[in-house]
Amino acid sequence: MPKDDPETTALKKELKDLIDKVKADQEKVADAKLDDKCADLSGIPKIRLSTQKTLKGHINKVNSVHYSSDSRHCVTGSLDGKLIIWDTWSGNKVQVIPLRSSWVMSVAFAPSGNFVGMSFFWAIHGPEIGGPLVEHMVDKIKASSNTKAVLALLS
Numbered sequence: 823m824p825k826d827d828p829e830t831t832a833l834k835k836e837l838k839d840l841i842d843k844v845k846a847d848q849e850k851v852a853d854a855k856l857d858d859k860c861a862d863l864s865g866i867p868k869i870r871l872s873t874q875k876t877l878k879g880h881i882n883k884v885n886s887v888h889y890s891s892d893s894r895h896c897v898t899g900s901l902d903g904k905l906i907i908w909d910t911w912s913g914n915k916v917q918v919i920p921l922r923s924s925w926v927m928s929v930a931f932a933p934s935g936n937f938v939g940m941s942f943f944w945a946i947h948g949p950e951i952g953g954p955l956v957e958h959m960v961d962k963i964k965a966s967s968n969t970k971a972v973l974a975l976l977s
Contacts, residue, residue: 877898879904879918880898880904882900885899886898895910895916896931897929900926901924901926903924
């Protein structure tokens with residue numbers, strides 16, 4: 823293995839010093855370790871999970887799922903560029919909304935159950951009702967309880 827040049831050696835030392843500093847800072851604020859807190863816990867009971875329904879429709883990774891307040895419907899957003907609104911009781915698609923972008927990171931239902939949003943707003947049983955939000959990078963959205971302000975966007 824070739825010997826490191828002086829600049830690489832200095833960078834490695836700086837990196838090691840930074841790692842040591844971060845570890846020391848973490849130890850200062852750590853009041854307990856998870857292993858210590860969990861040592862006296864009895865075994866966690868096994869929970870049997872089973873698939874109730876498989877919703878088939880997206881052809882790429884699903885990034886976000888949100889259920890309506892009555893749990894009758896859910897909306898999914900995927901990297902295939904579609905929002906799909908599902909009837910969760912039957913497993914059928916209620917509506918498929920094609921998007922201009924495949925970058926869907928978060929979707930939400932309005933509490934009323936009548937609207938879903940991304941960085942556009944749509945009525946559940948109708949055409950697009952709003953316009954795009956431009957020049958915004960949206961990571962999370964949350965529906966507002968005010969039916970006139972459909973959702974709040976969090977960057």
